[in-house]
Amino acid sequence: MIPILDDVRTERDPRDFYPTPEWAVSALYREFPQLPQPTLDPCAGIGSLLAPVGRFGYKPVRGIELDPELAHEAGRRGQWVIQGDGLAASWRGENILMNPPYKDAQTWIKKGIDEAASVCALLRLGFLASRKRSALLRRNPPHGLGVLSKRPSFRWGRTDSSEYGWFIWLNRPNPSGTVIRWLLPEAKP
Numbered sequence: 001m002i003p004i005l006d007d008v009r010t011e012r013d014p015r016d017f018y019p020t021p022e023w024a025v026s027a028l029y030r031e032f033p034q035l036p037q038p039t040l041d042p043c044a045g046i047g048s049l050l051a052p053v054g055r056f057g058y059k060p061v062r063g064i065e066l067d068p069e070l071a072h073e074a075g076r077r078g079q080w081v082i083q084g085d086g087l088a089a090s091w092r093g094e095n096i097l098m099n100p101p102y103k104d105a106q107t108w109i110k111k112g113i114d115e116a117a118s119v120c121a122l123l124r125l126g127f128l129a130s131r132k133r134s135a136l137l138r139r140n141p142p143h144g145l146g147v148l149s150k151r152p153s154f155r156w157g158r159t160d161s162s163e164y165g166w167f168i169w170l171n172r173p174n175p176s177g178t179v180i181r182w183l184l185p186e187a188k189p
Helices: 022-031 050-056 068-076 102-115 131-139
Strands: 062-065 080-083 095-098 118-124 144-148 164-170 179-183
Touching (some): 022 164, 062 068, 068 080, 102 118
Parallel strands (some): 062 080, 095 118
Antiparallel strands (some): 118 164
C-alpha cells in the first residue's frame, strides 16, 4: 500500500500523484474571473482542485480518479469524486479543471482540446518547449496562460526545480493569441 500523503518520503510517487496547493487554484480564478464554471476534474486525486472553486461562487465540481485509495480519500474529505478512468469518460460539453499526470499530459490535453468546452490544466512551463508537443500547440495555442509566480509545493513542503502555469483552452477561435498573466498567492495579513 502506498501512503496517500507522507511527509517523510522524498522519492517520486509511482502514481504521479502530487496534490495541487489551494493557493494555485484560487490565484487562477482571481486572475481569470471570466473562466467558465468548471464541471469536471478527470484526474481528481484527493480532490485538491475541487474545494477552492466553491469560494468563487461556483457549484461543486465533480471528479474522477483512477486510483481507488485516492478516490476514497477524496470522498472522506467531502469531495464529489468517483473511482474510474478519467481518460475513458466522455468530456463532451465539460469545462475541465485538472492537474494531469505529467508523464501523460499531452494525452490529457489532446482529449480536452478535442472534446471539452474548455480546459484549464496545471502544467510545467516546460510543456511549451518540446518538439514532440510543438505540432499540437501550434494547431491549438492556449487562449490563456497563468504563470505561477511562486513555485507550488506539491508534497513534503518542498518545491521542485520546475516553473508551473495554468494553460487555458476554450472551444472557440483564438484570433488574439495567448493572454499571459502572472498569478501570485494572496498576501498574508
